[in-house]
Amino acid sequence: MTETTPLSLATLGAISATATVPAYERSQLTPGIVHFGVGNFHRAHQAVYLDDLFNLGRDHDWAIIGAGVTSYDAAMRDKLKTQDYLTTVVEQDVGRSAARVTGAMIDVLDPMDRKALVEKLADPTIRIVSMTITEGGYFINPATGLFDPSHPAIAADAATPDDAKTVFGLILAGLKARRAAGTIPFTVMSCDNIPGNGHVTQNAVTGLARLSDPEFADWIEATVAFPNGMVDRITPATGAREIEIAAKDYAIADQWPVFCEEFKQWVLEDHFPAGRPALEEVGVQFVEDVAPFEHMKIRILNGGHAAIAYPGELLDIHFVHEAMEDETIRAFLAKLERTEIVTCVPAVPGVVLDDYIALIERRFANPKIGDTIARLAQDGSNRQPKFILPSTADRLSRNEDVQGLALVSALWCRYFQGTSDSGRAITFNDANAERLKAAALKAKENPLEFLALDDIFGQVAQSEIFRKRFTQALTALTETGTRATLEAYLAGKLGD
Incomplete structure (x- = not known):
């Protein structure tokens, strides 16, 4: 059995034999960012960029809290x-x-202590509040793409704004406290895969505020910044496999x-x-307009993920790279991307879209990642309306x-x-799974029953x-x- 070293500040010296460790003194960092949702993507993306910056000796007053x-956040904190x-x-x-x-994160607040969280949001040292809360966390009506003020969680926060439970309710509480104290508002930055994620976040924050305090909503619109951004890094979920590899290959517990x-x-922006x-x-x-980059990434990469997820599940394929090794699925993805999806992507400064598609195909085929088809297939009720x-x-x-896009649906x-x-039972991970399954079963007799899901x-x-x-x-x-x-589609023989 491999002898491992538990990860901590005290053991970084021993761990440096198998892994790169921070070149800065963690004790010298001070917070500048509160980030909601410290899951895998955030820790592989924003936290890595900040760790890189701190390693240059720069901006040590921008650490993450x-x-x-x-409950997931509470488990992660523990x-x-x-x-x-x-x-x-x-x-x-x-090949590598x-x-x-990484040490860019210096604390995680207790999700149950809302008072302490609002106090931290009101702290003048906090100048950015960012979030990675998944596509489903923005209370968007899938059919209209607009903020849904009727959602029960939003209605509850609107009724009791001083006892907020949602991310947006807490952001409002923090902004309200800063306004009362005469403190400059923090910037609100989304790090989720949503077209116009800054605009979407602004709509959620101001939309919730408007339900209880329209004047406050107007103030937010006039004074709070919500930059748009595009984020990209394929980051699978962590399971026993990943914990074992960290222990076996790098001797880190x-x-x-x-x-x-x-x-x-x-x-x-x-x-x-x-x-x-x-x-x-x-x-x-940093660019003036993120939209072309967003369209490219969300439609080609995220849309591509959705395109291979469901045939992969239906053909009992476990890993994403295994789906790319399947000649039929890979050819389906290539035809769909090049004949239908790319035609809906505007020109992107400095990017040749065909080269970008080729890059995406190589990234999907990376066998080292261990990304799973099941992860790509989850939460389709939020992802299909945004990616396909x-x-x-x-x-x-x-x-x-x-024809190809309808085939994905x-x-x-x-x-x-x-x-x-093959008859294997599929395990769903979607908030709307029961309703979707009922509609899908009805579609066996009448395919249009599934399309009756108007909100999607x-x-x-x-x-x-x-x-x-x-x-x-x-x-x-x-x-x-x-x-x-799939073969009929590739041969041009699907339908008339």
């Missing part, structure tokens, strides 16, 4: 606290793997290590009135065919019928072209199976 509102909020990040490329320990690809990207760290020194790209259906809507608006429906092509498909479901293509694809999946349907 973690925060959250869920584990990270035992290791002084340090994280082992294992970066993996096809390396571990580093980390309760929640993070594994990720070597590639990372962050594009931000430079709109930080209260100041910001010099992230451009460590590779963050916007491309569908764009093509329909131009009277263009959507049909594969999602077939997935929610509950079994793979919206106007797309009213298109005769989409209804026809969806029906053809789902019928083929039912009658001939997943592989034969």
